[in-house]
Amino acid sequence: MPGQTLFDKIWERHVIADLGDDYALLHISRHLMHDGGGRGLRAIKDAGLKVRNPDLTFATFDHIISTEPGRTHDTLRPYAQRLYHMRDEARRWGIKLFDLGQPGQGIIHVVGPEQGITLPGTLLVCGDSHTCTHGGMGAIAFGIGATEVIHVLATQSLVQRKPKRMRVNFEGRRPAGVTPKDMILHLIGVVGAAGGTGYAVEYAGSAMRDMEVEGRLTVCNLSIELGAKIGMVAPDERTFRFLEGRPFTPTGAMWDQAVADWRALASDRDAAFDRAVTIDVGKIAPQITWGTSPEHVIAVTERIPDPAASGDPDKQKAMQMALDYMGLKAGMPIQEARIDWVFIGSCTNSRLSDLRAAAEIAKGRKVAGHVRAWVVPGSENIKRQAEAEGIDRVFREAGFEWREPGCSMCLAVNGDTIGPGQRSVSTSNRNFVGRQGPGGRTHLASPAMAAAAAIAGHIADVRAL
């Protein structure tokens, strides 16, 4: 019998009951909530149900809050009521809530690892598709829908079908200017936006082992853009170093016991995967998307592809529609695209290492006169640490705006939007039609590439600055 994968090992220890047909009732060891999902607590109340394990649920505000400097709960009037409601319900049930201005507030997928809530070997869910991010800690983590949230609140369990297993081997060394974001965008370009559908993806290989935890979180974050609900990386010494001493990580003898357990989670050498892809990281250049699906991605040095060159008529049609929406022409060097906005933030790229990388580019330079550039740190803690390091000053002096932590312009639900027809380079994860505001045009890139674009005023190769 072949060995087990990282995924199999964690899955197995959470099975409460085998329901046949590859379905299982799974125990949920961590449940995270955000302000976009307050409906769940209301529904529990309305249905007369109980929150079964408030001790295993954690909440924060991120999606619908203002990110304006000096914000309060009431800055965005229409949503203030929802925040108050969620806070009341959390208090009533005893759910830990990280409130505005408190350490621990921030984008839920930044907060989980940062607080040590997300631990290796956990099965973690949240009513948000980018829950796959937490897999970078060596957990099974996936997004669920609103009804599933109610199921988790009421029963601390979930009915799921076991996915197939896929391994992506990122081998080799990252060339200068190439970041974890570029690796995952490149992968999506190679296998397509549905390339991971039906799989739990394990990212492995020398380039993943050499990568710090924050980068792994970025890679796992875009698993859903690959079609996979789950992306994960085996926990190792880097993971343990990252976690030690965080507010919710175990301490003392319990820590040693936990680490010993986590060391055994890695996929067995002879573990079988249903699909395997190998990527030579040494051949990747900084990436930028040109269209309206994350699979519409090229190296920044390339020209915008010609739909006519695609053999598949359906792909051709999709590419042409994307070009029309984006206001771009096939064959044009992507660096000629003039931009209006830069957004550095989101659960993909708003961690300290991301802000440092962008600040390094911004340092001593100026944002182009016609560009508005925002930096939105992923959490209150990151904001404070960045300010202690003087990173906020570097950005401000270069002409970037420094905001309060939240999802902001990644989803644009809080009114942080770009205008119709405007073009933005964004470090977030979705370049969908209208994602950053109706009619807005989004190009996804790494923090360094976004900073470079802000300064150049058009899409630019960070290596040429």
Add this chain to the structure above:
Amino acid sequence: MKPFTVLDATAAPLMRQNIDTDIVIPIHRLRDVAQVDLGPYAFEPLRYLPDRSDNPAFPLNQPAYKGAEIIVADNNFACGSSREGAVWAIMGMGVRCVIAPSFGPIFFNNCFQNGVLPIQLPREQVLAIAGELEAATRPGSNSEPRLTVDLEERTVSLPSGRKISFQVDGIRREALLKGLDEVALTLTREPEIAAHQAKARATTPWLYQTT
């Protein structure tokens, strides 16, 4: 939940790849519109022209497909976000079944939670179905763009009379056929949940030190 047994209804082809959940229901609608009123905003970016009139290029706006309760879509339908509003929006426009080669994984689960049947079929078969539907709307055709989806039998019947079989997981099928509520079902398993948790507390105690 409304049971799903047999659905004999108009079906509309929406053959575009990677239709994401931001297209199925834009986030600001989800924010501002009540769950039961989302129907008019489903597929908003594709469905309306800038002046808010119906976009004639959008299949579900065409007279032949008006009132369609089945959507036939291309790869990776409703990829993207976890928003269950994507299902509520298509339900709001009367849709109870989507047929596609692949789906966004969270949307796929959300469908079952709401009594909507997502059917996954090989792409050639989906293209064949879409082809028959389009043919049925052409002048001179003597059939209608309708499909019959029989969940008991697990078949889709096409306008030509051809039948295609599909797979659906046993427990999902059972729940749809009977309109079962998953939360209520799981609550009956409380003793098993408690036993599992007791064991987990003993073997991985650090997971429970959360205060």
